[in-house]
Amino acid sequence: MDEQSQRNFSAEEKQLLEEILAHRRDVRGNRFLKTPISQEAIDTIIEAALAAPSVGFSQPWEFVIIRNQKTKQAVKQTFSEETARAASQFADEKQQEYIRLKLEGILESPINMAVFYKPKEGPVLGQTSMPNMGKYSVVCAIQNMWLMARSLNIGMGWVSILDPEKVKQVLKAPKENQLIGYLCFGYTDMFYNQPELELKKWDRKKLQEEVVIEEKYK
Amino acid sequence: MDEQSQRNFSAEEKQLLEEILAHRRDVRGNRFLKTPISQEAIDTIIEAALAAPSVGFSQPWEFVIIRNQKTKQAVKQTFSEETARAASQFADEKQQEYIRLKLEGILESPINMAVFYKPKEGPVLGQTSMPNMGKYSVVCAIQNMWLMARSLNIGMGWVSILDPEKVKQVLKAPKENQLIGYLCFGYTDMFYNQPELELKKWDRKKLQEEVVIEEKYK
Numbered sequence: 001m002d003e004q005s006q007r008n009f010s011a012e013e014k015q016l017l018e019e020i021l022a023h024r025r026d027v028r029g030n031r032f033l034k035t036p037i038s039q040e041a042i043d044t045i046i047e048a049a050l051a052a053p054s055v056g057f058s059q060p061w062e063f064v065i066i067r068n069q070k071t072k073q074a075v076k077q078t079f080s081e082e083t084a085r086a087a088s089q090f091a092d093e094k095q096q097e098y099i100r101l102k103l104e105g106i107l108e109s110p111i112n113m114a115v116f117y118k119p120k121e122g123p124v125l126g127q128t129s130m131p132n133m134g135k136y137s138v139v140c141a142i143q144n145m146w147l148m149a150r151s152l153n154i155g156m157g158w159v160s161i162l163d164p165e166k167v168k169q170v171l172k173a174p175k176e177n178q179l180i181g182y183l184c185f186g187y188t189d190m191f192y193n194q195p196e197l198e199l200k201k202w203d204r205k206k207l208q209e210e211v212v213i214e215e216k217y218k
Numbered sequence: 219m220d221e222q223s224q225r226n227f228s229a230e231e232k233q234l235l236e237e238i239l240a241h242r243r244d245v246r247g248n249r250f251l252k253t254p255i256s257q258e259a260i261d262t263i264i265e266a267a268l269a270a271p272s273v274g275f276s277q278p279w280e281f282v283i284i285r286n287q288k289t290k291q292a293v294k295q296t297f298s299e300e301t302a303r304a305a306s307q308f309a310d311e312k313q314q315e316y317i318r319l320k321l322e323g324i325l326e327s328p329i330n331m332a333v334f335y336k337p338k339e340g341p342v343l344g345q346t347s348m349p350n351m352g353k354y355s356v357v358c359a360i361q362n363m364w365l366m367a368r369s370l371n372i373g374m375g376w377v378s379i380l381d382p383e384k385v386k387q388v389l390k391a392p393k394e395n396q397l398i399g400y401l402c403f404g405y406t407d408m409f410y411n412q413p414e415l416e417l418k419k420w421d422r423k424k425l426q427e428e429v430v431i432e433e434k435y436k
Binding site for chain 2: 086
């Protein structure tokens with residue numbers, strides 16, 4: 001077998017990746033359509049996850065595909081509890097704004113997916129000094145799926161206002177599994193041109209000069 | 219301003235993304251060339267990071283660009299200490315294999331980059347129930363950079379066999395910053411067709427059927 005890849009990408013191909021990155025959005029229930037997602041599209045999205053880097057090639061991921069409305073309702077229940085608890089942490093104006101935002105699309109999206117980190121027994125190459133590396137591998141897989149979904153014109157939303165232990169209970173997940181992301185997938189009526197929280201002026205986009213440091217901190 | 223993006227990606231465009239995902243590799247020092255990387259390419263890679271999703275649009279990232287060989291040598295020192303400590307954790311054959319592997323390219327790559335998570339004061343939308351979400355946002359930015367670098371035909375390696383506190387000392391990083399990834403960027407003599415650890419039979423690639431669960435665990 002030829003071990004070498006001679007694939008060189010062109011400037012136009014690089015530009016297309018820039019476009020996919022720029023048009024990827026976090027999609028919530030106000031934008032999802034009921035249009036079903038084909039099994040082929042789901043498989044393509046999962047293949048993208050399996051192409052992600054993982055520390056020591058450990059591939060420490062599991063993906064639970066949820067279609068049943070009852071399962072979704074049970075997950076939505078923990079969202080409702082956690083978001084009520086969260087709102088009270090924001091002060092004044094921000095609290096009013098928080099309450100007005102639609103922050104998930106659990107029931108509106110045809111496919112939900114719980115993504116777990118499954119720790120391996122014994123040492124993992126590359127994870128001996130930074131124990132979070134396995135979880136970070138799972139996040140890389142999620143980002144690959146996000147981009148692949150967008151290139152299929154499918155929206156994805158990442159819901160994090162959940163009690164991970166309650167989601168595990170609903171899905172009967174093994175004790176050692178750790179929930180990394182709870183994702184909603186669906187076609188959309190449109191994608192926003194900018195992050196929704198930027199459009200709604202929740203916060204502004206940072207510039208390179210604010211976050212890039214040359215060589216060392218002063 | 220038009221809030222809507224009507225960008226629909228075609229099947230050919232989706233296929234190109236699949237190719238970029240498939241040809242992305244973790245690159246180590248045995249493959250890096252000394253060829254300099256232009257400032258334009260570095261800026262393009264950082265722009266890709268800034269297009270990543272972040273919890274509550276918090277953009278909790280900082281990127282330190284390292285070019286000085288002395289800084290790299292100080293980081294290499296913590297790699298050497300940590301990898302010696304790590305090797306002893308693997309049993310017998312795996313230990314011999316571990317020692318033979320080249321696991322970083324700190325000195326060989328023209329650009330190193332330390333990527334930090336910088337916690338925000340006060341509550342972050344979406345991070346109130348899952349406190350790791352800010353760190354996961356930084357990982358999404360790293361994965362975006364990895365893909366962008368590959369589309370520029372630049373290799374990236376993620377070095378995790380480091381003491382994060384020692385890297386912070388070397389870079390005089392603020393106390394609250396947390397090291398998420400230490401990255402090496404450089405042109406390469408070639409990219410492998412498969413993950414190096416798969417080629418070297420350290421482990422085998424998992425199949426969809428091994429990691430996909432329908433609806434709930436049994």
